Amino acid sequence: MSVAAPIPVNRVVAVTSRLEDGTYIFGSGYLVGGRLVLTAAHCIYRQNRSGSSTREISIRRLSDGARVSATIAVHDTHPAISQRLDIALLELDKGGISEVSPVPFANVDRRYATILSPCDAIGYPSWQTDPRNHVRNVAHIRGRIRTTDDFGAIPPRLVMLDPQLETVRVDDGIGEVNDSSLWRGISGALVFHRGFAIGVVVEHNLRQGNASLIVRPVDTIAASKEQGAQTITHLLQLADAPDLSAEWEDEFRQLGLHVWTPDDFSIGLSARGDTELASIRLGEVVNVNTLRQGRLQGLQTEFITLGKTFDRWLDAKQQKESPDRLLVFWLVGEPGAHRSKALLACLARARARTVYDAGRNLELVGKVFWQCQSRPSYHKSPLVAVDLRSKESSRPWHDIWNVLTQTRLRPFSDQCEYPRLLVAGTPAQAQDAYEELSTISEIRTFDTHGRDHQRPYSYEGTLAMASKSLSQENVFNRGLPMTTKSLVGRDEQLANLRQAWGSKHTRIVPVVAYGGTGKSALVNTFLEEMRDADYRGATKVLAWSFYSQGTRENLVSADPFVNFALSWLGDESSYIRSPTEKGIRLASLVKRHKTLLILDGLEPLQHPINSPHVGGQLTDDSMRAMLQQLARPDWMGLCVVTTRVPLTDLRRFEYDRGGQKPTVTEVKLENLDDEAGAALLRSLLRKPRASFAQLQPAVRQVDGHALAITLLGNYLREVHDGDITGRFDLRQLTIDAHEGGHARRVMDSYVTWLERGDRRDDLALLHIVGLFDRPATPDAMAAVLATATLNSGTSLLGVGSDEWNRSVAALRGMGLLNGPIPDWPGTLDAHPLVREHFRDQLQKSGNRAWNKGNTALYHYYRNQAPYQPSNSQDMNSLYAAVTHGCAAGLHQDVFDSVLEPRIWRGRRTSFSTRRLGMTGSDLVALSNYFRDRHWNEIQDRRLGARSRVLVLTNAGVRLRQLGRLLDARDCFGAVVREISSTDAGQEELEDAAYAAAQRCELLVIAGKLVAANDEDDSAMTAGRAAIEYSSRGADPYFRMHSRGALAEVHFMLGNVSQTHTLFEEARLIADARPSFLYSQGLYRYGYYLIETGHASELLAEEATDANWGTNGEDSSLLSSAIKLLVVGAGRRSLVEGSVATPALIADANAILDDSIIQLQAAGYSDYLVRGLLERAHFYRVRRRSDDYGRALQDLDNATFEAERGQMDLLYTDILLQRTACHLAFWQTMTGSERESVRPGITRGLAEAVSLVRKIEYGRRRRMVQALQLEVELKEL
The missing domain is CATH 2.40.10.120 (Thrombin, subunit H)
Incomplete structure (x- = not known):
C-alpha cells in the first residue's frame, strides 16, 4: 500500500x-x-x-x-x-x-x-x-x-x-x-x-x-x-479495501521495499500489457517496476495453473499443529525472467492482503517481519516476497529465525499469525532455508507450472540424487523420509530389490511391514546404491511419499502425485479424464522409459487389512489402475512400494498365470533371523548383561517376530533393567503365534506392569488408540476425551498437555506407540496388533467405556463432514462415523442420520458408489450391520424392517460390484425372505422385485439357469418371482426391469421366441424411470438385437437419439460403460459381417477401449468380464499381427475375475472365445506355436462343451458346433 x-x-x-x-x-x-x-x-x-x-x-x-x-x-x-x-x-x-x-x-x-x-x-x-x-x-x-x-x-x-x-x-x-x-x-x-x-x-x-x-x-x-x-x-x-499501511513502510521503501498498490494488482491481473514497450532483454532484472511499465503481458494466462495452486495455498490453513508456523510458498526454478514473472503473477493474486515485495534483498525480509510482528495491524496476515539471487548467503535465514522466535514471546503473539512468505529460489536454497526454519515453518515447494516439487527435507533431494548419466531433470524425489545410514538384518531384502531391478519378469515390489521396521531405510539404501551405480540404465527416477499430504485422518489424496507425475512425464493433454483413465495414462507414460518408481507410505490410500472383503485394496481408482497396468510385463523398469498393508489388488500377479511368470514379488520385513534379531534386541537393551549368544534364544522364543522383539527389548529395559531372564515373566496366552501371540504376550505383561505402577494415564491413552483402525488425529482423540471416560485416569489427560506428552513419550519408548509422523504432528499411530490388543481389552472391560468412546467419535466424524459430501475425502469422514456409530450400537441412528440421507442421498440414489465410485468403502460401512462373514444375517439389533431391507439390498449390490457374487446372491435372497408377501406394502414389494431380479441375473452369471437335482435355486425361478412381486407393486420401472431379467434367462437358454415376447412386454411399459434402454436393460436387449441380426438398427437409433442409453444427468458410471460396450459390440458385429471399413474398425476399437476403462471405474466385475470378452472378440475379428496376444491378455484377465466370482456361464464364454481365438490365428502360427496351443484347444473346447450341456446354455450351441467342425477340419 x-x-x-x-x-x-x-x-x-x-x-x-x-x-x-x-x-x-x-x-x-x-x-x-x-x-x-x-x-x-x-x-x-x-x-x-x-x-x-x-x-x-x-x-x-x-x-x-x-x-x-x-x-x-x-x-x-x-x-x-x-x-x-x-x-x-x-x-x-x-x-x-x-x-x-x-x-x-x-x-x-x-x-x-x-x-x-x-x-x-x-x-x-x-x-x-x-x-x-x-x-x-x-x-x-x-x-x-x-x-x-x-x-x-x-x-x-x-x-x-x-x-x-x-x-x-x-x-x-x-x-x-x-x-x-x-x-x-x-x-x-x-x-x-x-x-x-x-x-x-x-x-x-x-x-x-x-x-x-x-x-x-x-x-x-x-x-x-x-x-x-x-x-x-x-x-x-x-x-x-487493503489494510492500512504503517509509517515504517516509507523508510523501507528507501531500502528497496515495494508495497503493492491497487494499481499493481490491477496490472498484474490484466490480460494485456503495453505492446509498444520494449520486450524483456536477456539478463534483465524483472520486478514490480517492470510490471508497472506495462511490459509483462498476460501473466495470469501464462501462469494459470500456478495461479490456481497459489490461491489454494493462500486460502489454506497451516497443516501442522500449534504453535503457529511461518507458511512458505517456495517457487522452484533457476534465476531469470521466467521465474521472476511467475513470482509477480502470484503476487498479483494476493490483492486481499498487504503485499511487501523485497525484490532481491533477503536481508530486508527479516526487517519486514520484525515490523509486521511488532505492530500487528492487518485485516489478514500480510504476504512478504523475495526473489533470491543466484549466490545468496544463507545467513539471513538465521536472522529471520531469530526475528520470528523473539516476536513469538511477545504478549500479542498468540493473537496474530505470522506473515506469509513467497520465495523464488532453487532447490538447494530451499534446503538452506529449511535447515534454519524447520522448527517454526511449513515450506511447500512448487515449480512454475504449479506442480508439487521436491520437499526440502527429502532424503538426499533431487540435486543430490542426480548421477553421472542422469541429470536432475530426470530425477525427482518428493518427501522420502530421512533415515539411518545403517541397515541391520536386511541384507536378504536388499538383495531382493537388486535382483528385481535386473529381472526380466518382476515389475512391482511391495515392501510390506509395520512402522519402524525399516521399510524406508531399506528403500533409501537401495536408492543410494542405484545412484552410485549410475542407476544401472534407468532413464527416469521418481520417488514420492504419501505421508506428506495431510494432517487429518482420511485426507491423503493420490491426486497431487498423479497430476504431478502426468505432467513431469510429458503428458500434454488437456482432456479431463476419470481417475481410472488417469491411472492408465500415467502407467503408459511410465512405460515409455526405463523407470525406477518409488512410492513410499501407500497405506493411507488402502483399506485397513481387517476390512471385510476389501482389506488392503486401494481406495483410489487412479492408483489401482496405474499399479495394475504396471504389473504387466510389457515394460522395462521397476516400481517399489512401501506400505504397512499388503496390496491385495495385485495378488493375482504374484502367481504363475497360464505360463506367465509372476510380475509382483512381495518383500516382507516381519521376521528376523537369530543374528539380526539378537542385534536388534541388544540395541534396545542399551546396556545388556547377556552375551550375544544368550540373546539368540530370546529371539527364537518369539520366532524372530520383529514387533515382538521390539516390544520384548523395551519391556526388559523398562521393567527388568535389561535383565534377559525377565522374559520368563511373560504370560502364556492362547492366541496363535501367526495371529501375533508372541507380541500380545509382551503387551499383556506391559499392562500388568503399568497397572501395578498406577500408570493409568498410559493405559487410558492406549485404550484411546485402540478405538481407531488407523492413525488417530489430535482432534479426534480430544473428542473422545471431551465426552467419554475410558477409565479413572482419563480425566487427567488432555491432548497435548504435559501429562499427555509424557505418556506418549513413555509409550513410544516401550514400542507400544509408533514414532511421530513428521507431517502429522500430534497424530498417534501403533502397529495393528497393538491397536487390536487394546481394543479387545477395552471391549472386555465393559461395554459402557467402549460405547462412550465410539459414540464420541461417531458424533465427531458425523459433524466434521459437509452434510452431503461431493468428494471422497469428505465422504470418508462419514464412513468413519458409520463404523464408530455401529460399534457403539447406534445402528438405527447411523442409518437414519448418515447412511441413507448423507452417503447414499436417498433410497435409490447410491451417490457414494454411482458418482464417487466408493464401492469398497460402502461395503466396509455396511459390514458393521452383519454377523461376521455372514452376509445374509444382520446382527440382532433394533433395526427397523425398512432399514434391514435397504442394508441387505445395498450390501448385495456392493458385493456384486466387487466380484463376490455368491455372497451377493445370499444378500438378495435374504431381502426376499425379510419381506412378507402377504402384508407387504408398495415399497417392500418394489424392494422384493428388485432383489429377485438381481438374484436372477447373478444366477444367470453362475450358470444356474434352470432348476436341477430337485433344487429350486435357479434364475428362472427368481425371474418369475421378480415379475410376481413387481406386478403387485405400483412402480412401472420394476415391472419393466423384472421382465428384462427373465428375458435374459430365456435368451441364455436359446429360447428366442420367449425372449422376444418378454422384451416386447418390458419395452412397452410406459412411464418407467429409468427407461428400458438404460444400464443392464440396455445390455440385455442390445446383445439380443446384435445376435439376432439387428445391429444396424441398434446403431441407427443410437445415432439419432441424443438421450439413447442415458438417464439424463442421473446416469451412473456403469450405465455409461454399458452404453459404450453395446455400441462397440454393434460395430464389431458389422465388421464381422464384412462391413470392415478402416473408419468403422478404428471407431469400434476406440469405443471398446473406452468401455473397458469405464467398466474398471464402475467396479462391476461381471460386466468387466463381459467387456473383456467383447474386446477379445473384436481382436479376433480384426486379426492384426499383435491382436492374438492382445486377445489372450484380455481373456487371461477375464478368467481371473470369472474364477474368483464363480461365473460359470461367463467362464464358458471365455473357453469358447479362447478356442475361437486360437483357431482364428492358426494360419499365422509357426509349427512350434501350433504344437504349444494344440492341447489347450482340445482341452478348452471339451470343457466348454461339457459346461454348455450342464448349464443348458442353448445360446452357445451353434458356436460350439462351428468350433467342433473347424477343429475337425484342421485335424486337431
Missing part, C-alpha cells in the same frame, strides 16, 4: 435535506467516486413523531459552490443506506458536478493498540452558516485515533480524540459556538489517515476528554450483513 495524496478539498460537499414537514437537516459529505457521495444516514433522514421523512436532498461543493440534487443510490432495487451503521451513499443528478476518480479506502485493525495520528476530516459545522445567504463555510478538523478505544462497541466504531479545528475559511462573527454546537454539521465528513479514507464521522461526543468524534470504520461497512451496508460495499468495492 502506498501513501495517498492529501485530502482533495474539491470533493468536500455540504448535504442539506428538506423533510416532508418543511424542516431541514444539515450535514457533510464527500465525493468518493463517480457521482457518489458518502455521508451519515442521519444527515438525510429522520423519522420523527409526525412520520416526516426525506423529500429532497441537495449538495453544495466547497471548491466552487456548485449545487446539484441527489437521491439515495440504489443497486438491484436495494437502497444504499444503513440506519444501524448510520451510513448513506447518495447519487448526484446529472449536471453541475462531474464524475471523479475513486477514493482510496483502507481498513483499520482495531484489535491492537495503535495511535493513528494525525487523522483529518473536512466538514461544514452548523455554526459557520452565514445568515446573509445561508451558506455554510467549511472547517478542517485534525485529531488522533487510538484503535482500541471503544473496542467491542456495537456497532463497531473508532473515536477521534481531542479534535482541533484548523479552519479552511471562517468568517468571524458568523455564529456563536460552544461545546454543544461546535461539531454540529460535521457528521458525514470522511476521515483520512496518511491519505487513505478510514471512516465516516457519525456522531460528536462530549464525554470523552474535552470532545471527541465517533467514526464508523470502513471495514465495519464491508463486514455488515445488513442489506443497505452490503449495497454500499458493492458500489464502492469496499471488500477489496
Whole structure:
C-alpha cells in the first residue's frame, strides 16, 4: 500500500435535506467516486413523531459552490443506506458536478493498540452558516485515533480524540459556538489517515476528554450483513479495501521495499500489457517496476495453473499443529525472467492482503517481519516476497529465525499469525532455508507450472540424487523420509530389490511391514546404491511419499502425485479424464522409459487389512489402475512400494498365470533371523548383561517376530533393567503365534506392569488408540476425551498437555506407540496388533467405556463432514462415523442420520458408489450391520424392517460390484425372505422385485439357469418371482426391469421366441424411470438385437437419439460403460459381417477401449468380464499381427475375475472365445506355436462343451458346433 495524496478539498460537499414537514437537516459529505457521495444516514433522514421523512436532498461543493440534487443510490432495487451503521451513499443528478476518480479506502485493525495520528476530516459545522445567504463555510478538523478505544462497541466504531479545528475559511462573527454546537454539521465528513479514507464521522461526543468524534470504520461497512451496508460495499468495492499501511513502510521503501498498490494488482491481473514497450532483454532484472511499465503481458494466462495452486495455498490453513508456523510458498526454478514473472503473477493474486515485495534483498525480509510482528495491524496476515539471487548467503535465514522466535514471546503473539512468505529460489536454497526454519515453518515447494516439487527435507533431494548419466531433470524425489545410514538384518531384502531391478519378469515390489521396521531405510539404501551405480540404465527416477499430504485422518489424496507425475512425464493433454483413465495414462507414460518408481507410505490410500472383503485394496481408482497396468510385463523398469498393508489388488500377479511368470514379488520385513534379531534386541537393551549368544534364544522364543522383539527389548529395559531372564515373566496366552501371540504376550505383561505402577494415564491413552483402525488425529482423540471416560485416569489427560506428552513419550519408548509422523504432528499411530490388543481389552472391560468412546467419535466424524459430501475425502469422514456409530450400537441412528440421507442421498440414489465410485468403502460401512462373514444375517439389533431391507439390498449390490457374487446372491435372497408377501406394502414389494431380479441375473452369471437335482435355486425361478412381486407393486420401472431379467434367462437358454415376447412386454411399459434402454436393460436387449441380426438398427437409433442409453444427468458410471460396450459390440458385429471399413474398425476399437476403462471405474466385475470378452472378440475379428496376444491378455484377465466370482456361464464364454481365438490365428502360427496351443484347444473346447450341456446354455450351441467342425477340419 502506498501513501495517498492529501485530502482533495474539491470533493468536500455540504448535504442539506428538506423533510416532508418543511424542516431541514444539515450535514457533510464527500465525493468518493463517480457521482457518489458518502455521508451519515442521519444527515438525510429522520423519522420523527409526525412520520416526516426525506423529500429532497441537495449538495453544495466547497471548491466552487456548485449545487446539484441527489437521491439515495440504489443497486438491484436495494437502497444504499444503513440506519444501524448510520451510513448513506447518495447519487448526484446529472449536471453541475462531474464524475471523479475513486477514493482510496483502507481498513483499520482495531484489535491492537495503535495511535493513528494525525487523522483529518473536512466538514461544514452548523455554526459557520452565514445568515446573509445561508451558506455554510467549511472547517478542517485534525485529531488522533487510538484503535482500541471503544473496542467491542456495537456497532463497531473508532473515536477521534481531542479534535482541533484548523479552519479552511471562517468568517468571524458568523455564529456563536460552544461545546454543544461546535461539531454540529460535521457528521458525514470522511476521515483520512496518511491519505487513505478510514471512516465516516457519525456522531460528536462530549464525554470523552474535552470532545471527541465517533467514526464508523470502513471495514465495519464491508463486514455488515445488513442489506443497505452490503449495497454500499458493492458500489464502492469496499471488500477489496487493503489494510492500512504503517509509517515504517516509507523508510523501507528507501531500502528497496515495494508495497503493492491497487494499481499493481490491477496490472498484474490484466490480460494485456503495453505492446509498444520494449520486450524483456536477456539478463534483465524483472520486478514490480517492470510490471508497472506495462511490459509483462498476460501473466495470469501464462501462469494459470500456478495461479490456481497459489490461491489454494493462500486460502489454506497451516497443516501442522500449534504453535503457529511461518507458511512458505517456495517457487522452484533457476534465476531469470521466467521465474521472476511467475513470482509477480502470484503476487498479483494476493490483492486481499498487504503485499511487501523485497525484490532481491533477503536481508530486508527479516526487517519486514520484525515490523509486521511488532505492530500487528492487518485485516489478514500480510504476504512478504523475495526473489533470491543466484549466490545468496544463507545467513539471513538465521536472522529471520531469530526475528520470528523473539516476536513469538511477545504478549500479542498468540493473537496474530505470522506473515506469509513467497520465495523464488532453487532447490538447494530451499534446503538452506529449511535447515534454519524447520522448527517454526511449513515450506511447500512448487515449480512454475504449479506442480508439487521436491520437499526440502527429502532424503538426499533431487540435486543430490542426480548421477553421472542422469541429470536432475530426470530425477525427482518428493518427501522420502530421512533415515539411518545403517541397515541391520536386511541384507536378504536388499538383495531382493537388486535382483528385481535386473529381472526380466518382476515389475512391482511391495515392501510390506509395520512402522519402524525399516521399510524406508531399506528403500533409501537401495536408492543410494542405484545412484552410485549410475542407476544401472534407468532413464527416469521418481520417488514420492504419501505421508506428506495431510494432517487429518482420511485426507491423503493420490491426486497431487498423479497430476504431478502426468505432467513431469510429458503428458500434454488437456482432456479431463476419470481417475481410472488417469491411472492408465500415467502407467503408459511410465512405460515409455526405463523407470525406477518409488512410492513410499501407500497405506493411507488402502483399506485397513481387517476390512471385510476389501482389506488392503486401494481406495483410489487412479492408483489401482496405474499399479495394475504396471504389473504387466510389457515394460522395462521397476516400481517399489512401501506400505504397512499388503496390496491385495495385485495378488493375482504374484502367481504363475497360464505360463506367465509372476510380475509382483512381495518383500516382507516381519521376521528376523537369530543374528539380526539378537542385534536388534541388544540395541534396545542399551546396556545388556547377556552375551550375544544368550540373546539368540530370546529371539527364537518369539520366532524372530520383529514387533515382538521390539516390544520384548523395551519391556526388559523398562521393567527388568535389561535383565534377559525377565522374559520368563511373560504370560502364556492362547492366541496363535501367526495371529501375533508372541507380541500380545509382551503387551499383556506391559499392562500388568503399568497397572501395578498406577500408570493409568498410559493405559487410558492406549485404550484411546485402540478405538481407531488407523492413525488417530489430535482432534479426534480430544473428542473422545471431551465426552467419554475410558477409565479413572482419563480425566487427567488432555491432548497435548504435559501429562499427555509424557505418556506418549513413555509409550513410544516401550514400542507400544509408533514414532511421530513428521507431517502429522500430534497424530498417534501403533502397529495393528497393538491397536487390536487394546481394543479387545477395552471391549472386555465393559461395554459402557467402549460405547462412550465410539459414540464420541461417531458424533465427531458425523459433524466434521459437509452434510452431503461431493468428494471422497469428505465422504470418508462419514464412513468413519458409520463404523464408530455401529460399534457403539447406534445402528438405527447411523442409518437414519448418515447412511441413507448423507452417503447414499436417498433410497435409490447410491451417490457414494454411482458418482464417487466408493464401492469398497460402502461395503466396509455396511459390514458393521452383519454377523461376521455372514452376509445374509444382520446382527440382532433394533433395526427397523425398512432399514434391514435397504442394508441387505445395498450390501448385495456392493458385493456384486466387487466380484463376490455368491455372497451377493445370499444378500438378495435374504431381502426376499425379510419381506412378507402377504402384508407387504408398495415399497417392500418394489424392494422384493428388485432383489429377485438381481438374484436372477447373478444366477444367470453362475450358470444356474434352470432348476436341477430337485433344487429350486435357479434364475428362472427368481425371474418369475421378480415379475410376481413387481406386478403387485405400483412402480412401472420394476415391472419393466423384472421382465428384462427373465428375458435374459430365456435368451441364455436359446429360447428366442420367449425372449422376444418378454422384451416386447418390458419395452412397452410406459412411464418407467429409468427407461428400458438404460444400464443392464440396455445390455440385455442390445446383445439380443446384435445376435439376432439387428445391429444396424441398434446403431441407427443410437445415432439419432441424443438421450439413447442415458438417464439424463442421473446416469451412473456403469450405465455409461454399458452404453459404450453395446455400441462397440454393434460395430464389431458389422465388421464381422464384412462391413470392415478402416473408419468403422478404428471407431469400434476406440469405443471398446473406452468401455473397458469405464467398466474398471464402475467396479462391476461381471460386466468387466463381459467387456473383456467383447474386446477379445473384436481382436479376433480384426486379426492384426499383435491382436492374438492382445486377445489372450484380455481373456487371461477375464478368467481371473470369472474364477474368483464363480461365473460359470461367463467362464464358458471365455473357453469358447479362447478356442475361437486360437483357431482364428492358426494360419499365422509357426509349427512350434501350433504344437504349444494344440492341447489347450482340445482341452478348452471339451470343457466348454461339457459346461454348455450342464448349464443348458442353448445360446452357445451353434458356436460350439462351428468350433467342433473347424477343429475337425484342421485335424486337431
